[in-house]
Structure formats: structure tokens, C-alpha cells
Amino acid sequence: MRNTKLILIEGIPGSGKSTLAQSVTHALTRSGIACRWWYEEEKDHPLYVFHDHASLQQTIDTLTAGGYHQIIEAVLLKWKEFSQQLQSSETIVILDGCLFGYLTWSLFPLNVPADEIQSYLSQVEQILHPLHPCLIYLYQQDVARALEKICERRGGETQSRFIAGATQSSYGKQRQLQGFDGMVTYWKDFRHLIETAFSQFDASKMALENSAGSWTTYEQSVITFLRLPPQEKAAVASSEFEHFVGTYSFEEDGGQHACLILLEEDHLIVDGMPQVWTRTRLIPRSHNIFAVESLPFQITFEEDAHGVIIGMSATGSALLFGTADHFFTRVQEKR
Incomplete structure (x- = not known):
């Protein structure tokens, strides 16, 4: 096993972050390694500055009112507390969508300058350095198809919500993004931002293109990257x-x-x-x-x-x- 206290799994929506986080958690557990997966929508998440609908709405209101510097400082404090606690723990933590997701994709639609977002990510990188983090970035070359698949997968009003979130954001309005194509442009631009951050992130890292959906192969690649023993599936016919x-x-x-x-x-x-x-x-x-x-x-x-x-x-x-x-x-x- 690599010398790490933290495994970060990142990518745009629908890239398979939580699927891989679940698999890694299972592999660590079967290998006898104490671990904790914090799912990105989990209550009492150690990095979130909100804990319920009311505090989430208050955070959103502060961001949309232009108070994003205040939120950045609050989130950086959470990262510092998290890092300090984990340094003295024997447990490996798996986070999905917390580095390039969470605050990063909350700042992006507000049209916060890219250099300020990169500055935030650089500060997080320094905070996490003592944990020797491993960063796994999932992506698909065809962003449009990836978004289609996640909308189909989650059903309901997912596509209309995704389109509105992208096109009605400050970022989308300034660029006059419209419809499904506008949403695709939005996420392509966001991907460019996080891929720049990924290239600069000083840690053990791997990028995994997973368009084919061959999850057994992807999971094995990650197991090898983490230097874990080969995993066998449960023998249930x-x-x-x-x-x-x-x-x-x-x-x-x-x-x-x-x-x-x-x-x-x-x-x-x-x-x-x-x-x-x-x-x-x-x-x-x-x-x-x-x-x-x-x-x-x-x-x-x-x-x-x-x-x-x-x-x-x-x-x-x-x-x-x-x-x-x-x-x-x-x-x-x-x-």
C-alpha cells in the first residue's frame, strides 16, 4: 500500500467518482486496512461549512452575494482541521468530489476568476501535503456523451437541472450559453480548469479515461496504482x-x-x-x-x-x- 492517509477521487459529474470510491473502500477493507469513505452528499461531512438545508442555503446566499472570499476562508479552515486530525489517525480517508468538486465547482459558475480558484486549490494542496495524498482523476474524452449518460442514469429532471445550472449561472449568462450544447460547453470549460490544476498538483496521481465502462479493468488499474494486493469478487453465482x-x-x-x-x-x-x-x-x-x-x-x-x-x-x-x-x-x- 502506498504511504498515504488520503485518497482523492475527482472528475466532472457522471465520471464515476463515487463508483470508484466505493470500490477502493471495499478493497482497503478486504486488505485489512482501516478506512473511511466520506460520500460527497453525506451528512456531517468533515469538510462542509453547512450541515442542513438552512445552512446550505445560507452558504449559497453568501456566495451569490459576492462573499466568496469569506466562504473560501471558512473552507480552508475546514481543510486544515481535517488534515491535522487525519495526521494523527490510523485510518485512510477516501474523498470523492471534494477537491475539484465541492467549493471549486461552486466558485466556477459564479465566474470567479480562474487564478483565484487555482490559488484556493494551491492552498489546499499545501494543507494536504503532510498526508501524502493520492489523486485519481476520472475523465471521458466525449463530454457530451458523458453528460447524456449521467442524465439517463439519474433520470427525472436531472438533465433540465443540469442545463439550468450551467446556462443560468453567471458564467453561462456572460457567455450566452444555451440548452444542452451550452451545458456541454460549460463542463468542457470547467474540465479545462481542473485538468490544469491536476497537472500542477504535487502528489502521487493518475488520470483514467473511462468512457468504455470497463470497470473491472479500471478498478484493477487503481488497485495497482495504490499498491494493493489483487482483489477477488465475491463468489456469488x-x-x-x-x-x-x-x-x-x-x-x-x-x-x-x-x-x-x-x-x-x-x-x-x-x-x-x-x-x-x-x-x-x-x-x-x-x-x-x-x-x-x-x-x-x-x-x-x-x-x-x-x-x-x-x-x-x-x-x-x-x-x-x-x-x-x-x-x-x-x-x-x-x-
């Missing part, structure tokens, strides 16, 4: 997955809702689970335990004395705006 397929009910907001476990090709997907994107893949960890892809959640299927699946429990880290913790009762099919 896909033929066993049919056992878990079905409709599960849960209670939320005073009503009953349905959640589906479906078999798609050689893997399970979950659809309709709180705090989870539509049609999200489940990753087997053991016979009846699955990780929810890209999220800090785990599903455990429960059986009765006869081996019949009667329900499942979802557990995991609390997020800023909710939790995945629920018990789901399997709906028995009528005969």
Missing part, C-alpha cells in the same frame, strides 16, 4: 439472484410504497428505494448482502426458517437530505 427478485413494500410519509428488485442480465438492480437513483445496480458482497452501487448503502436480505426471502433491510450513512435506512417487506405473490 448469478443463478442465485432469482431468489431475491420481487416486490417489496415499505412505509414512508404515512403511506405504503413499493420497491422492486429485478434481475437484469447477470446482476440485480433496485428500483424505488429512498435516496437511491432509479434502476441502480446491486453488488454482491456475500450470499445475502449487497452494496448499492455508488452509494454508501447496504442491503441485507432476510430469510425465514425455510429459506424463503421475507424482506430486506437497507442501512448506510445518513445523507444531507435523508436516509436509506428502511425495512422492506416482501410482497407475496398471489397464487
